[in-house]
Amino acid sequence: MATATVFFATIPGSIDAENLIMKSPLGLNTELPVGDMISEAVNLLWQKRQQVLAMFLPAILLLAFVDWTSSQFIPTNHWGQLLFLIVSLLLSVLFATAAHRFTLLPQEQWNRNAIHMWKREEFGYLLRALQIGIMAAVLFFIIMVALMMVLGKELMPLAAVAGALPALYIWGRFSVTLPEVALGRKTSLKRAWAMSEGNGSRMVLVVIIIPLLMTAPFLLLYLLDIAVLNYVAAFGSYITTLISLVMLSLTYRFLLSFYEQTPEEAVDRPDTEDEDDDTDNRPGNGGFDA
Numbered sequence: 010m011a012t013a014t015v016f017f018a019t020i021p022g023s024i025d026a027e028n029l030i031m032k033s034p035l036g037l038n039t040e041l042p043v044g045d046m047i048s049e050a051v052n053l054l055w056q057k058r059q060q061v062l063a064m065f066l067p068a069i070l071l072l073a074f075v076d077w078t079s080s081q082f083i084p085t086n087h088w089g090q091l092l093f094l095i096v097s098l099l100l101s102v103l104f105a106t107a108a109h110r111f112t113l114l115p116q117e118q119w120n121r122n123a124i125h126m127w128k129r130e131e132f133g134y135l136l137r138a139l140q141i142g143i144m145a146a147v148l149f150f151i152i153m154v155a156l157m158m159v160l161g162k163e164l165m166p167l168a169a170v171a172g173a174l175p176a177l178y179i180w181g182r183f184s185v186t187l188p189e190v191a192l193g194r195k196t197s198l199k200r201a202w203a204m205s206e207g208n209g210s211r212m213v214l215v216v217i218i219i220p221l222l223m224t225a226p227f228l229l230l231y232l233l234d235i236a237v238l239n240y241v242a243a244f245g246s247y248i249t250t251l252i253s254l255v256m257l258s259l260t261y262r263f264l265l266s267f268y269e270q271t272p273e274e275a276v277d278r279p280d281t282e283d284e285d286d287d288t289d290n291r292p293g294n295g296g297f298d299a
Contacts, residue, residue, distance in 0.1 A: 039267045041211040041260060047219065050256040053112065064111060065251060068104050072097065073243035081236055102135050103127065104247075105254055109191035112258035130193045137190050140198075141183045149176035181205070181212035188261040204261075204268045215260050220253035 054061050079093035103125070110118075153172035157165055186201040205212050227245035230238045 039207075039264070041208040041215070041263065043211050043214050043219070046215060046256050046259050046263070047252075049259050050252050053255060053259075054252065060116075061111075061251075064107065065104070068100065068107075069244060069247040069251070072100050072104065072247050073240060075100065076243040077236075077240040080231075080239060098135075099127070102131050102138075104250075105187075106131055106134050106191040108251055108254035109188040109258045112255045113188060113192060113262060130191055133193070134187065134190045137187060141180055144183070145176040145180040148179060149173055152176075177213050177217055178209055181214075181216040182209050184216045184257065185212060185261055185264060188258045189265075204264050208264070212260070215256055216253075219256070220249065223249040223252065 075093060075097050079090055079097075083089045083093060107125075149169075149172040151172075152175065153165075153168045156168035156171055160168060182205040183198055183201045185205045186196040189196040224246050227242040227249070230242035230245075
């Protein structure tokens with residue numbers, strides 16, 4: 010946890026040479042410390058647990074209740090499932106934008122930016138998330154179909170895996186600026202792609218793999234098909250979702266400081282011979298750091 014702890018406690022221009030990987034537009038390097046992002050997210054939520062309970066516990070209880078009700082009382086193929094899905098989606102967007110603001114805004118603005126009615130930021134967040142999801146789905150479908158035409162339907166599982174890898178890759182990289190959308194700031198997919206350059210595989214971990222691993226134990230509870238455990242599963246899933254949202258926000262803040270560092274800050278950065286000599290030996294110059 011030392012990397013992120015030092016980072017968040019120092020000015021953006023103070024960069025530890027041991028953690029430099031990705032090239033920023035100004036020639037700076039940084040490797041996203043995924044493990045530290047997890048630790049920092051959990052620590053932040055624990056240290057601010059009173060505010061977290063006040064801001065997010067009611068929303069988590071409500072979201073879990075909506076999911077539990079739809080699974081317990083509405084048949085799978087019933088049109089009512091669509092209604093519950095829409096309600097859950099709208100509440101989830103409010104939940105996500107509030108989590109990003111909680112992480113990124115000063116504490117005095119938390120109450121003013123807690124979960125509220127839908128605003129422009131929520132619409133923008135939903136549209137950006139849908140845009141990323143559709144792009145990933147289209148890429149997956151095109152690659153899978155193309156490979157099936159070449160390899161045959163017998164190798165459909167292999168084609169699906171081959172299509173999923175690039176789809177997950179762009180999903181992870183484009184998601185880095187979702188917290189920025191939640192803050193109501195102008196952003197673009199081009200900006201997200203540039204900001205996540207050199208950290209594509211790590212963004213997949215932050216956005217997809219780690220959240221799935223954290224949620225997996227609760228998803229397994231659904232297999233028991235016990236009403237009480239189903240609610241526990243839904244509740245636990247939203248707890249892990251909150252951790253994942255905070256982790257994504259911290260990731261965005263970490264990468265943003267390098268991406269938007271001013272030329273003056275780059276000039277003021279103390280250079281050492283050790284850093285220059287070690288440049289060619291950094292992991293970003295070899296291995297998989299896409």
